[in-house]
Amino acid sequence: MRSVLTALVLVLLSAAPAISEQFLGRTVAISDGRSDTSVAAPVIIAMHGFLGTSRNMQRKTSFDQLARRNGFVVVYPNGEGRRWNDGRSPDNPVDDVGYLSALIGSLVSDGLADPQRVYLTGHSNGGGMAMRMACDRPDLIAAISVVATKLPTAYTCANGAAVPAILFHGTEDPIAPHTGRPEGSRLGATLSAQDSLAVWERRNRCSGAVTTQEIDRANDGTEAHISQYAPCTAPLTYVLIHGHGHDWPGVGQRSTRLQGPATREVDAAQLSWWFFSAL
Template identity: 30%
Template sequence: MLRRPRSARLLLAAAAVLPALLAAAPATASPGIPDRPVPTTGCGRTPPVTPGTTGAQTLVSGGSTREYTVHLPANYQPHRPTSLVLSFHGHKRTSRWQEELSEFSGVNTIAVYPQGLIGTDGGSAWTGAPYSADADDVLFTSDLLTKLQSQLCVDAKRIYATGKSNGGGFVGVLACRLPGRIAAFAPVAGAYYPQGGECSPSRPAPILAFHGTADATIPYDGNPEKGLPAIPDWLGKWAERDGCFVNPVTYSPQEKVTVQKWLDCDERSNLQHYRIDGAGHVWPSTKPNNDSATPTVLDATPVIWRFFQGQRLR
């Protein structure tokens, strides 16, 4: 397998993105939004939520009061840096729904479920969708992390983001804009609308993406009328951004599951995809969940958690 030298690839990449840079502002973090690890000041403080429970919290961001819920693991210790997972709900859903769906409250991490604002169609949504509210959810995410790091003993190099559907699409936006602060990203059935903007990440972004081939809401092969890319095309763009080999290694660990892994990505980044044959617009689970009474052949959450554990900011 041939691969151009890194210097040549960088020159070609620069030439390729120049027209886009002139046509539209890149999807990078706005001034004042730190795209780098931020020191945690919350170690040693009494947490706002009792370990082993989930609590509702608020903060003011962009002039609006925003809501979110936090779950602390039962063994949380105020002096021990702990990883943190942001889990974003889908269109018209809630933070509580996402907690039940993704089940990160059962993992040994600080699990945070942000709440989206009501969008133009009357349903909750995130930046990057045509129906989202006129709000900066990247700023909200940054402000949320800053507040959490001021209250809790967060490991600043082990912050992760996952989400479903519109929430998964927003995780893709965060991969473009905050890869210097968030260590890895795992969109599930992501809705990657063009309203997310151009993407020029500050560093290669480790990504693990799930999608079902029978997804009728966000089709695997894309929807040109809505500007939704085919999932292989979306992944191919990330392979370019992360400096990976063009063609992934492909294997099937079990029936109806195809895994793709791109090799030799820049800065030890990581790009993986789980394609689930016959799965619809669901968070994959081997038991009934909020998405579907029909189980799939794979549990996404433990796969995501293993992926996250192998990634950290350097």
């Protein structure tokens, strides 16, 4: 039997607003930027943070506009219970690796996704899920983009195939602190930003020089440092944003008590697409 996403693909005849459907009991929103819907395209699966939703993820990023301009597809799935099993809670029985693997398989079989150009991005808990997929199912994805999270200490990333990755970390993040969350934390213990980066340096087998570009044009109290690692078996880019908090970079343009200060120096969606499209 063909996937329930087949009917959805048939009605996405133009770059219309995202349309919601059900896949394995969860709501999935799809924004199709293809000019020719008969041709498989790059797909970005964008995952919300803890207690977020697919619509929330769609609203706070600029992926839909980028998709229309560049001819790719964005898929916004919902985590069960508005969270993803990124490995921080070993007793969590939800098989999100299985769910996302099935979703990718359906997108490919329906002719929507080019199997060589399936990318994952996520904010906070969704970024943790992107890392877990890169660790557990590197065969299914071409690259990941991780925003405002670090690797859980309860989860061990297997030393498998290298996966291209771009990581965004803010030094003033109150929810996923730059120094990591300690054992016993309500949200789960994590490595620091530097130690999380080191895991990806080892996994992607990076050695040698690091080229860093500094961006400080918005006069907003933040400064972005974009570092590219080379040589690596798979590309690795690290975006360190001094003065930035937990929000999605480039969209949240105000400071909040919960998420901390927000940057306008870089846009995480634009930089993620730049990274993906250059592979």
